[in-house]
Amino acid sequence: MSDNPNNLPANPESKGLSRRGFLGASAMTGAAVAATAFGGAVMSRETWAQAVSDAQKKAQAKIHVGPGELDTYYGFWSGGHQGEVRVFGVPSMRELMRIPVFNVDSATGWGLTNESRAILGDSAKFLNGDCHHPHLSMTDGKYDGKYLFINDKANSRVARIRLDIMKTDKITTVPNVQAIHGLRLQKVPHTKYVFCNAEFIIPHPNDGKNFAMDDENSYTMYNAIDAETMEVAWQVIVDGNLDNTDADYTGRFAASTCYNSEKALDLGGTMRNERDWVVVFDVEAIEAELKAGNFITLGDSKVPVLDGRKKDGQDSKVTRYIPVPKNPHGLNTSPDGKYFIAAGKLSPTASIIAIDKLPDLFANKFEDPREVIVGEPELGLGPLHTTFDGRGNGYTTLFIDSQVVKWNIEEAIQAYNGESVNYIKQKLDVHYQPGHTHASLTETSEADGQWLVVLSKFSKDRFLPTGPLHPENDQLIDISGEEMILVHDGPTFAEPHDCIMARRDQIRTKKIWDRNDPFFADTVKMAEADGINLTSDSKIIRDGNKVRVYMVSMAPSFGINEFTVKQGDEVTVIITNIDQIEDVSHGFVMVNHGVSMEISPQQTSSITFTADQAGVYWYYCSWFCHALHMEMCGRMLVEPA
Numbered sequence: 046m047s048d049n050p051n052n053l054p055a056n057p058e059s060k061g062l063s064r065r066g067f068l069g070a071s072a073m074t075g076a077a078v079a080a081t082a083f084g085g086a087v088m089s090r091e092t093w094a095q096a097v098s099d100a101q102k103k104a105q106a107k108i109h110v111g112p113g114e115l116d117t118y119y120g121f122w123s124g125g126h127q128g129e130v131r132v133f134g135v136p137s138m139r140e141l142m143r144i145p146v147f148n149v150d151s152a153t154g155w156g157l158t159n160e161s162r163a164i165l166g167d168s169a170k171f172l173n174g175d176c177h178h179p180h181l182s183m184t185d186g187k188y189d190g191k192y193l194f195i196n197d198k199a200n201s202r203v204a205r206i207r208l209d210i211m212k213t214d215k216i217t218t219v220p221n222v223q224a225i226h227g228l229r230l231q232k233v234p235h236t237k238y239v240f241c242n243a244e245f246i247i248p249h250p251n252d253g254k255n256f257a258m259d260d261e262n263s264y265t266m267y268n269a270i271d272a273e274t275m276e277v278a279w280q281v282i283v284d285g286n287l288d289n290t291d292a293d294y295t296g297r298f299a300a301s302t303c304y305n306s307e308k309a310l311d312l313g314g315t316m317r318n319e320r321d322w323v324v325v326f327d328v329e330a331i332e333a334e335l336k337a338g339n340f341i342t343l344g345d346s347k348v349p350v351l352d353g354r355k356k357d358g359q360d361s362k363v364t365r366y367i368p369v370p371k372n373p374h375g376l377n378t379s380p381d382g383k384y385f386i387a388a389g390k391l392s393p394t395a396s397i398i399a400i401d402k403l404p405d406l407f408a409n410k411f412e413d414p415r416e417v418i419v420g421e422p423e424l425g426l427g428p429l430h431t432t433f434d435g436r437g438n439g440y441t442t443l444f445i446d447s448q449v450v451k452w453n454i455e456e457a458i459q460a461y462n463g464e465s466v467n468y469i470k471q472k473l474d475v476h477y478q479p480g481h482t483h484a485s486l487t488e489t490s491e492a493d494g495q496w497l498v499v500l501s502k503f504s505k506d507r508f509l510p511t512g513p514l515h516p517e518n519d520q521l522i523d524i525s526g527e528e529m530i531l532v533h534d535g536p537t538f539a540e541p542h543d544c545i546m547a548r549r550d551q552i553r554t555k556k557i558w559d560r561n562d563p564f565f566a567d568t569v570k571m572a573e574a575d576g577i578n579l580t581s582d583s584k585i586i587r588d589g590n591k592v593r594v595y596m597v598s599m600a601p602s603f604g605i606n607e608f609t610v611k612q613g614d615e616v617t618v619i620i621t622n623i624d625q626i627e628d629v630s631h632g633f634v635m636v637n638h639g640v641s642m643e644i645s646p647q648q649t650s651s652i653t654f655t656a657d658q659a660g661v662y663w664y665y666c667s668w669f670c671h672a673l674h675m676e677m678c679g680r681m682l683v684e685p686a
Contacts, residue, residue, distance in 0.1 A: 104523040104530040110137035118485055118546045120498070121179045121193055122519070124148075125540035128174025130195055130206060135485070135546055136496055138521055138535045146204045146213045147174025147197045152632075152667075154642025155213075159617070159651045160565050168202055168218050175199035177542040178228040181208075182236040182272065186294050186382075186490040188547045192272065194239050196228045203228065203241055205275055207564075209555050214564060215275040220346040222266050222280070223247050227289035227376070230272070231328075232489070233296045238278060238328070239270040240299050242287035246308060249343055258308045266350070267301060267326060279335060281353040281363060283324055289375050289430075293400050294382030294490065299326045300398070302373040302387050303366075316391060320368040323376065323387050323398065326353070327407055330363045365406050367414045369396040375430035375481075379439070379454060380492035384419075386454075388428040388441060394421045395428055395441060397458060422457035422468055424450045432484040434494030434524055438470065442479035442499065448472045449482060449499055449522070451529060473529045475520055477503040481543040484524060488545065497522040497529065498544055500537075508536050517541065556627040558647040565649045568619060572649075579621040579649055593617045598631045598644060599624055601671035603664075606679035612659045612686040619651040620644050624670075632667030635681060641667060659685040 110116055116134030124131050128148035132141045149156035149172055156162065162169045175198040182192040193206040201223055205215040219225055222243030231238045248255040248263045257263060265287055266280040285303030292299040306321045307314050331351060334340065340349035353364035360366075370392035377386050378400075385398040397420035406417050427445030434440070441450050449472070456468035478501060485496045504518035516536035523530045558564075560580070572579050575586050575593060583596040583604030592614050596604035598621070610616055622631050622644040630645040635654065644650045656662075666677035 100528070100530060101532075104532045107523060107525075108136040108138070108521065108532050110134065110139070115549060117549060118496070119549055119552050120544055120546045121181070122537070122541045122544040123176040123179050123195060125177075125538075125542050126173070126175055127539050128176055128197065130176065130179055130193065131541065132211065133544075135498075136521060136533075138519070138533050142211060144206055144211050144213065146176065146195060146206070147171070147200070147202065147216075151641045152643065154650065154652060157640070157652055158642045159653055160568060161213075163567060164213060164216055166216060166218070168200060168216065171200045173199055174202075177226060179543060179545050180228060180230050180488070181545055181547055183230060183232045183489065184235045186232045188486075188489055188551045189235070190547070190551045190553050192236070193545075194228060194230065194272070196225045196241055198224050198226050198244070201225050201243070203239060203270055203275075205272075208552055210558070210562070210564065211554060212564060217270055217275045217277065219243065219268050219270070219277055220348055221249070221343045221350070222268065225268070227287065227301060229291045229299070229488075231292050231296060231299075232294055232378075236272045237296075239272050240290050240292060240301075240326075241268045241270065242290050242301055243268060244286050244288065246286060246305075258310055263308075264354070267299075267324070267353070269328075269331075277348045279331060279340070280348055280350045281326060281331065282350065283364065284354050284366070285321060285324070287324075288373065291376050291378045291385065293378060293385075295400075297327065297329050298400060298403050299328060300324065300376055300385045300387075301326070302369075302376045304372040304374075304390075316372060318371070320370050321373055322366045322368050323373065323385065323396070324353070325365045325367065325385075325398075325403060325406070327363055327365075330407070334363060360409070365403075365414055367396075367398060367406075367417060369418070370394060375428075375441075377431045377433070378488070380433050380435050380487060380490055381437075382490070384454065386431045386439060388431060390427065390429060390444075393423045393425055393428065395424055395431060395439075396421050397454065397461075420454070420458040420461040422452060422460065424452060424469070425472065429479070430481045432482050432487045432497065433492050434484055434497075435486075435492030436494050438494075440482055440484060440497055440524070440529075442475075442482045443472075444478050444480065444502075446472075447477045447479065447501075448474055449479060449497070449529065451524075470527075471529055473522065473531065475499045475501050475531070476507050476518055476534070477501055477505070483544050483546065485546045486548065495523075495525050496546070497524045498546070500541060500544065502540070504534075504536065507534055519544075557625060558645060560647055565651075568649050568651050571651075572619065577619075579619070580623055591615045591617070593619060595619045597621050597623045598633075598666070598677075600629050600631070601666075601673035601677040603633075603666075603677065603679050607682065608679075609682040609684060610656045611684050612656060614656050614683075615653060616656050616681075617651055617653040618664075619649065621649045622646055629670050630668045631670055631677075633664060634667045635664045636662055638662065640664075643668065656681065656683045659683045 118135040120133035120135040122131040130144040145155035179195045224244040226244040227242040230236045286305040288302040290301040305315045372391040373387045374390040375388040387396045402417040425443035425446045431441045451471040501518040519535040521533035586593040662681045
């Protein structure tokens with residue numbers, strides 16, 4: 046562990062500096078600040094200790110959110126291998142809710158109810174998900190509170206969450222590709238497209254007749270999904286494995302890091318080239334090509350596909366390739382809209398790409414595409430992702446160094462041009478091996494530089510031991526001042542990969558369901574066909590071996606407390622919660638049948654199962670709703686076949 050985990054002002058009398066403390070620029074910055082504050086005098090040990098204590102106490106006091114008080118920000122965390130999205134309050138770091146997406150969740154019935162299985166579609170057969178990148182819809186470069194989108198790398202899917210109800214309402218499987226990884230959104234004039242990378246190269250057609258990687262018909266693609274319809278709008282074939290992506294503030298350009306330009310199948314081969322590239326996509330040119338009909342389709346898919354590869358040294362109309370070192374990973378847009386910043390991963394550098402030079406790049410005005418790179422600062426070992434404070438500084442995670450480095454973008458550009466300037470402002474130890482990092486409002490033009498979250502992959506010696514499988518460690522850092530100050534450790538499970546933060550006023554949720562909500566519209570249509578008023582009727586409809594049990598629920602009772610079916614019947618239970626008090630959610634569990642669902646106020650939920658065992662089976666409310674909650678139950682009587 047570091048002797049100075051927060052990299053607060055370094056004690057000038059200390060002889061036992063850690064390696065990080067010695068190398069960290071924060072020590073120099075802290076000493077300079079201290080010397081200025083004390084008239085150029087060297088601080089005593091006692092004064093230094095007091096300065097450290099006061100700075101830490103002040104920062105930690107800011108994260109306290111008292112009983113009944115509200116956090117300043119909503120934080121949305123990817124649920125990693127759990128296939129969900131987790132909702133946090135920031136800065137308290139209290140977990141508020143979990144939104145099931147690609148997983149099965151018995152609390153809400155996600156993956157079990159008819160409504161959720163309709164949203165999952167054919168992919169309901171997959172019981173796993175691997176969530177990576179949650180991102181919020183925007184209007185004019187600011188969060189509009191409408192949607193959150195997230196990818197499933199494991200099964201090549203993208204999901205949309207409605208933020209007014211915090212429920213997944215659309216899931217799309219992307220055709221022709223495997224492993225949707227990086228995901229970002231068009232920022233202006235609004236989120237028309239969800240941009241997402243498919244990582245792995247596969248042969249086309251992928252029918253087992255060709256396994257070669259170097260074949261003309263083996264490639265991956267960049268994908269755009271219509272944010273409203275959730276249909277795949279277009280795909281672009283690229284060279285290399287796509288990694289992370291982002292979009293600019295004009296609506297014209299998106300960019301992605303690419304690694305494995307070698308098209309290798311072994312670890313050594315994927316690291317052979319000293320440079321891979323950032324590929325830039327001209328969205329306007331893509332739309333013009335689509336309008337002109339200059340595209341193909343693949344297999345059974347009707348999605349238009351454009352070829353964005355370089356052929357015989359010639360650029361395509363829709364892409365440009367910018368060489369950068371080495372196996373680049375993160376790709377992030379500065380909130381002033383000036384730069385794409387690509388982290389080198391296997392190089393200690395980040396490449397600063399001037400977005401205002403990209404029109405000339407596509408107009409072929411540069412002999413070398415690297416002329417659009419205006420800076421390439423050395424930051425440390427294993428740079429992965431960069432976030433921003435809106436004050437001209439970038440914050441980049443250094444995976445190998447287990448640090449976050451704060452650096453000034455314009456000063457890094459000056460250094461690239463030969464000026465003598467120290468663009469590194471501070472290096473802060475984090476615990477340990479950080480991946481993504483995210484600052485408050487950083488993906489918008491409103492980046493406010495208040496809080497920084499670092500998602501650290503390792504956590505040894507930070508928490509109570511939990512056996513061979515350790516939690517990971519999400520750390521909260523105060524970046525509102527000149528110095529980064531670590532204020533909170535938060536253990537997390539199963540690799541929450543990335544997160545995003547929005548102000549609480551930007552998210553507007555419903556308190557109870559709207560009875561006309563499209564989320565359960567298909568169930569309403571079924572009830573209408575059966576002549577049922579969902580808010581008042583409790584009735585059983587028998588259609589051969591299909592039985593539909595309609596009931597209302599109102600704390601503390603179900604509208605039907607007993608019904609009879611025959612063994613082997615397909616039973617659908619449809620419940621409408623007619624309570625109008627926002628806390629009074631109900632649940633429905635049929636014992637020994639794998640049946641569970643949530644029904645919140647004014648919601649209709651339905652679930653279908655087979656009554657395959659004769660006998661008496663109790664059902665009960667699973668959400669504590671009333672003083673007589675335990676008495677809210679009933680029986681299903683199953684007659685032998």
